[in-house]
Amino acid sequence: MDDDMDNHPAGHDHAVVLGAGLAGLLAARVLAQRFARVTVVERDELPAAGPAFRPGVPQSRHAHVLWSRGLDVMEALLPGITRALLAGGAALLESPRDFLWLSTADWFGPVPGARILLAGRELLDWTVRQEVLRDGRIEVRSGCAATGLRAGPDGRTVTGVELRDGGPLAASLVVDATGRTSRAPAWLAALGHPAPAVTRYDSHLGYSSRFYEIPPDPARRWQGMYVQGRPDSPRGGVLVPLEGGRWLVTLIGNGEHAPPTGDEDFLDFARSLRSPALYDAIRDAKPLSAPTGFRSTANEWRHYERLERWPTGFVVLGDAACRFNPVYGHGMTVAALAADALDRAMGTLSARDLPGAARRIQRSTAAVAAVPWQIATSEDMRYPETEGPPPDRVARALQAYMSRVIVGANADPAISRRFFGVLSLSTSPNTLLSPGTVVRVLSKWRLPTSPATTDYPAHHVPPAG
Ligand SMILES: Cc1cc2nc3c(=O)[nH]c(=O)nc-3n(C[C@H](O)[C@H](O)[C@H](O)COP(=O)(O)OP(=O)(O)OC[C@H]3O[C@@H](n4cnc5c(N)ncnc54)[C@H](O)[C@@H]3O)c2cc1C
Numbered sequence: 001m002d003d004d005m006d007n008h009p010a011g012h013d014h015a016v017v018l019g020a021g022l023a024g025l026l027a028a029r030v031l032a033q034r035f036a037r038v039t040v041v042e043r044d045e046l047p048a049a050g051p052a053f054r055p056g057v058p059q060s061r062h063a064h065v066l067w068s069r070g071l072d073v074m075e076a077l078l079p080g081i082t083r084a085l086l087a088g089g090a091a092l093l094e095s096p097r098d099f100l101w102l103s104t105a106d107w108f109g110p111v112p113g114a115r116i117l118l119a120g121r122e123l124l125d126w127t128v129r130q131e132v133l134r135d136g137r138i139e140v141r142s143g144c145a146a147t148g149l150r151a152g153p154d155g156r157t158v159t160g161v162e163l164r165d166g167g168p169l170a171a172s173l174v175v176d177a178t179g180r181t182s183r184a185p186a187w188l189a190a191l192g193h194p195a196p197a198v199t200r201y202d203s204h205l206g207y208s209s210r211f212y213e214i215p216p217d218p219a220r221r222w223q224g225m226y227v228q229g230r231p232d233s234p235r236g237g238v239l240v241p242l243e244g245g246r247w248l249v250t251l252i253g254n255g256e257h258a259p260p261t262g263d264e265d266f267l268d269f270a271r272s273l274r275s276p277a278l279y280d281a282i283r284d285a286k287p288l289s290a291p292t293g294f295r296s297t298a299n300e301w302r303h304y305e306r307l308e309r310w311p312t313g314f315v316v317l318g319d320a321a322c323r324f325n326p327v328y329g330h331g332m333t334v335a336a337l338a339a340d341a342l343d344r345a346m347g348t349l350s351a352r353d354l355p356g357a358a359r360r361i362q363r364s365t366a367a368v369a370a371v372p373w374q375i376a377t378s379e380d381m382r383y384p385e386t387e388g389p390p391p392d393r394v395a396r397a398l399q400a401y402m403s404r405v406i407v408g409a410n411a412d413p414a415i416s417r418r419f420f421g422v423l424s425l426s427t428s429p430n431t432l433l434s435p436g437t438v439v440r441v442l443s444k445w446r447l448p449t450s451p452a453t454t455d456y457p458a459h460h461v462p463p464a465g
Contacts, residue, residue, distance in 0.1 A: 012351075012352075014035060014037045014038075015039075015172070015173040015174070016040075017031065017038060018040075018161065018175065018176050018177060019056075019178040020040045020140055021177060022318070023179070023317045023335035024175070024317075025128050025132045026336055026339035027175050028132055029077050030343045031342075032137040034346060034349070034350065035351045037139070038139070039169065039171070040141070041145075041169070042140055042141065044056040044142060045142050046129070046140065051120060051123045051126035052126075057125065057179075060122055063209060063250040064329070066119070067115075067116060067330070067333045068114050068117075068426060069336075069425040071092075073336040077339060081128065082117075084130070090117055090118065090124075091119070091224075092117050094113055094115060095113045095114055095224075099223060100225035100277070101225070101226045102225075102454055104228055104403070105448070106407075106454060107454060108416075111410060111416040113416065113420040114423065116424075118240045118242065120243055123243055141163075144163050144164070144165060144166060145164040146161045146164075146178065147161075147162045147167070149174060149188075149190070150170070157311060158174050158311045158312065159171070173351075177316075177318045177320055179318065182319075182321075184304075188311070196306065197303045198303070199300070199388070199389065200298055201298065202297075203325060203380040204254055204255045204295075204297075204385060205297040205325055206254075206257075206259055206293065206295050207250055207251070207252055207293065207294040208258075208260060208291045209292055209294070210266055210290070212287055213246065213286040215285045223241050225278060226238045227274060228274075229253065229257075230274075230382075233274050234253055234254040236252040237249060237252060237278045239278055247281075249278070251291075252327060253269070254385065255385045261293045266291045267279070267283060270282060274454050275454050299373065301373060304362050304366065305363040305366035305367075310359040310362060313358055315361050315365065317365055318331075321369070324369075328379065333424075333425050334425075337425070341364045341367065342361060342365055344364065345361045345364040345365070371422075371428075374429070375423070378395055378398060381395070382399060401438075402432075403449055404441050404444065405432055406449075407444055407448070407449055408444040414440060415437065415441060
């Protein structure tokens with residue numbers, strides 16, 4: 001036991017989680033099963049009266065899709081959360097049946113797909129926070145920024161955190177869930193630990209998003225849509241229904257096709273997508289906000305799990321460890337899966353033994369990023385201007401095969417079930433490589449990857465005029 005801990009006996013049975021985003025809150029929920037107290041330290045002042053925007057999660061102004069796997073894991077950790085979200089106005093849809101999707105090939109028909117939850121990010125965070133804080137062992141200190149780690153004299157044992165106002169705070173386990181702006185590499189360096197290797201793929205994707213009032217239309221038979229870009233037409237858009245009778249429309253484009261943030265340009269860009277369906281939907285709708293841009297969308301994996309030396313009592317989770325190009329919609333599900341992996345890695349360890357298992361926990365939680373990382377980076381590498389380690393021959397063969405899977409999924413429910421199972425992170429990608437699936441996929445080789453017209457899906461009614 002080091003001196004620092006002796007100075008702070010409260011630290012013995014105390015875990016500190018930095019960041020009250022989804023990764024931090026879900027981790028706190030799990031840690032409260034072992035620690036007598038869990039303190040979540042959050043830099044922002046958290047809204048007290050209900051869901052509201054806050055600067056620490058700027059991405060909340062852009063469309064977020066929660067895949068069924070993420071929701072299922074959240075439900076297991078916080079029973080009743082789905083009901084609470086739906087009561088708050090979230091929508092649980094079937095994609096592509098009622099959430100239309102123009103893939104890189106054609107519009108998906110109403111094939112078996114996956115459930116997705118659509119809600120304002122503020123509603124999601126608020127609801128998760130309310131549910132997590134029902135646990136009396138968990139407390140939030142908001143308006144309080146973490147500025148570094150405290151450690152024993154040799155830097156090998158993390159004993160707490162430094163806070164900008166009101167620190168230090170002693171703890172035997174510290175979890176960094178401060179998201180994409182995490183300073184963990186510098187904090188570790190200050191303790192004498194090497195920086196993690198970083199793998200980065202940047203397809204220079206830009207987002208521009210705007211809220212609209214949902215215009216009444218009794219003939220509308222869909223609730224949301226995704227018009228996907230592709231390398232020869234790298235512009236896309238997603239329209240999601242949100243609580244409060246709103247649509248959130250996010251336009252997407254790579255490199256010089258990044259979407260504009262001017263009022264008029266926003267509609268012009270929407271008109272230039274591969275299908276007019278999204279433009280038709282919003283052209284006469286009433287905007288409720290100005291467009292907001294976002295450009296920091298690179299995939300970036302900080303490989304803490306590879307470091308040979310790792311301090312006792314420290315773990316990095318969520319976007320702080322690995323962030324993804326958001327267009328594939330996996331970050332929140334990965335945050336939930338990381339909490340689940342933390343739960344499993346804790347096994348039967350007591351609060352006293354957990355800090356010593358930090359390195360193993362870091363590896364287990366990092367492993368959940370592998371599949372979404374593969375999906376995001378191999379898709380991004382289809383775009384010639386993407387910066388990052390080039391794909392090898394196997395990766396190229398898989399890219400070509402996945403193009404055929406997307407075509408086959410639209411014609412064969414068995415392929416579509418597997419494709420959406422993998423995309424929603426519910427089933428292993430190996431299911432797409434089983435001999436039976438490969439034969440099914442290749443038997444559809446005559447179907448075109450670029451159909452003559454992608455104007456409207458067959459199960460969609462264009463608006464009058
Ligand atoms: C534009 C965009 C769109 C996205 N769309 C999707 C989507 O469709 N589906 C999906 O699943 N994911 C999506 N994501 C990813 C998703 O938002 C994140 O992966 C997910 O929220 C997990 O985030 P986190 O909890 O790790 O970090 P965050 O949500 O960023 O939370 C980090 C928290 O730490 C706090 N903090 C920061 N520094 C400190 C400090 N020093 N001390 C104390 N607190 C601090 C912040 O205020 C914040 O509350 C998108 C991301 C972006 C950028």
